Amino acid sequence: MSPEPTSAAALIERAIRARLPERGKRPLVVGICGSQGSGKSTVCKTLTAQFSQAGLSVANLSLDDLYLSLADRVTLAKHVHPLLRTRGVPGTHDTKLGVHTLNALAHSGRVPLPRFDKAIDDRRPASQWDSVQGPAQLVLFEGWCVGARPQGLEALDQPVNQLEANEDVDGRWRRYVNDALGGEYQRLFAKIDLLVLLAAPSFDVVLKWRTQQEQELRAQTTGSVSGVMNDAALARFVQHYERLTRHILIEMPGRADLVIRLGADRSVIG
Incomplete structure (x- = not known):
């Protein structure tokens, strides 16, 4: 069954169908940017099912699946800044793996898609x-800062x-993050043909959305699992994303190919 006409998936599907004839022999790479908990993964699952049923070869890649290993982030924390142990911000992804994967999806053969737990x-x-079997015709590439540009x-x-204020007093961490975003991440994001922004109403709702996500993760796991956070840890974790999320909500709408404004319940309001 097709999604409701006003759903985010329906709006993105319409934009994709308009662009598919232009792709030639290359995959159409659709970048879907949205804050934590904005529904990116759900939208991509819906779109993957729809276009696969229509006979297209579809690859679904998340920026989250490109996170550096825990060991690599521990090394960054030791030699660059302690906050880089926490996954999420630019500088904690393997962008070369991302570029390699997107390039491989344009060619024949089985293409491994990285996965992060x-x-x-x-x-x-x-x-x-x-x-997935390459070449792909459509690549859905989603992430909280996909397509983002650095701050001044x-x-x-x-x-x-x-x-x-307390853990990056000299600004070294945020400068490292900003420099990474302005460098290696732009080479990865240059692969995007169609940029979509799922725009949260404000940063204030992001913690609520991310808390719902974590509750679902807790329900899916049993016993003591290191990556599952309690509410206090989650509130601190989300602060890692605040600066760039606020920047994206201001900067990206003026240049994204499609901006879908969401209400606090994730419904499309504009």
């Missing part, structure tokens, strides 16, 4: 990755929350 806070072994240097001077 948030319950253990580490990348899954390659033997547990998904794969002056914007980095003042902390935006307690995490930055």
